[in-house]
Amino acid sequence: MKNQCLVVVKLIGIGLILSMAVTVTAAEPNSIGQILKAKGFEWFIGGWEATTDANEKAEARFELALNGFALSTKARVGQYEYAGLAYYVQSKKTIVNTGIDNGGRIFGGTWEIYGDKLVLNLEQTTPDGTINNFVRYMSKTDANTMKSVTYQIIEGKRSEEPMSILEFKRKK
Numbered sequence: 330m331k332n333q334c335l336v337v338v339k340l341i342g343i344g345l346i347l348s349m350a351v352t353v354t355a356a357e358p359n360s361i362g363q364i365l366k367a368k369g370f371e372w373f374i375g376g377w378e379a380t381t382d383a384n385e386k387a388e389a390r391f392e393l394a395l396n397g398f399a400l401s402t403k404a405r406v407g408q409y410e411y412a413g414l415a416y417y418v419q420s421k422k423t424i425v426n427t428g429i430d431n432g433g434r435i436f437g438g439t440w441e442i443y444g445d446k447l448v449l450n451l452e453q454t455t456p457d458g459t460i461n462n463f464v465r466y467m468s469k470t471d472a473n474t475m476k477s478v479t480y481q482i483i484e485g486k487r488s489e490e491p492m493s494i495l496e497f498k499r500k501k
Contacts, residue, residue: 337351340432343414357448358417359417360396360397360398360417361393361397361398361399361400361415361416361417361421361424362393362396362397362398362400362418362441363397364417364424364442365393365400368442370442370447372472372475373391373435373447373469373475374391374392374393375390375391375392375474375499375500376388376389376390376499376500377389377390377391377497377498377499377500378395378497378498378500379477379496379497379498381406381407381493381495383407385402385406385407386405386406386407387405387406387495388403388404388405388500389402389403389404389405389477389497390402390403390404390500395466398416398417398427399414399415399416400414400415400416401413401414402414402415402426402428406474408431408484409430409431409432410430410431411428411429411430411431411436411450412428412429412430413426413427413429413436414426414427415427415440423439424434424440424441424442425437425438425439426438426439426440426449426451430460432455432456433447433455433456434453434454434456435453436451436452436453436456437451437452437454437455438450438451440450445468445469446466446467446468447467448464448465448467449464449465449467450462450463450464451463451464451465457481461481462481462482462483463479463480463481463482463492464479464480464482464487465478465479465480466478466479470496472499473499474496474497474498474499475496475497475499476494476495476497477493477494477495477496477497478491478493478494478495479491479492479493479494480492
């Protein structure tokens with residue numbers, strides 16, 4: 330009887346351990362860093378540079394911060410500068426983006442992942458209150474190349490022609 334009780338206690342203990350292991354591995358990502366890793370987008374983190382059609386240097390840097398709970402974004406094209414922050418809102422299962430540029434324009438939006446593309450839906454509010462909407466698709470071309478295509482959204486529809494196509498190379 331004593332040996333049977335000991336076996337039952339051991340089985341219960343093993344069951345609890347297995348249950349905890351399943352719970353931990355089945356947990357949903359709770360940060361933008363975990364989402365990028367789980368979806369295979371770790372390549373996106375780091376520094377990037379491109380040249381625009383107007384022959385201006387474009388730079389972008391994406392860095393995880395706060396134990397992966399925040400993604401810091403900095404961009405520069407010529408004299409234009411942007412700083413942003415993206416983070417995962419667990420209760421809404423949404424990656425939120427907010428930012429500002431050196432012209433006082435405020436940006437808000439969401440990040441989504443569709444297949445092999447990071448999609449940034451942006452709303453830009455100018456200092457006079459004008460609202461402009463954009464969508465940007467970012468995808469990995471190869472280990473050191475990222476393509477960024479931006480469209481304007483007009484009356485709820487994406488423009489047929491992109492307003493910007495940039496091929497970024499990883500900064501060394």
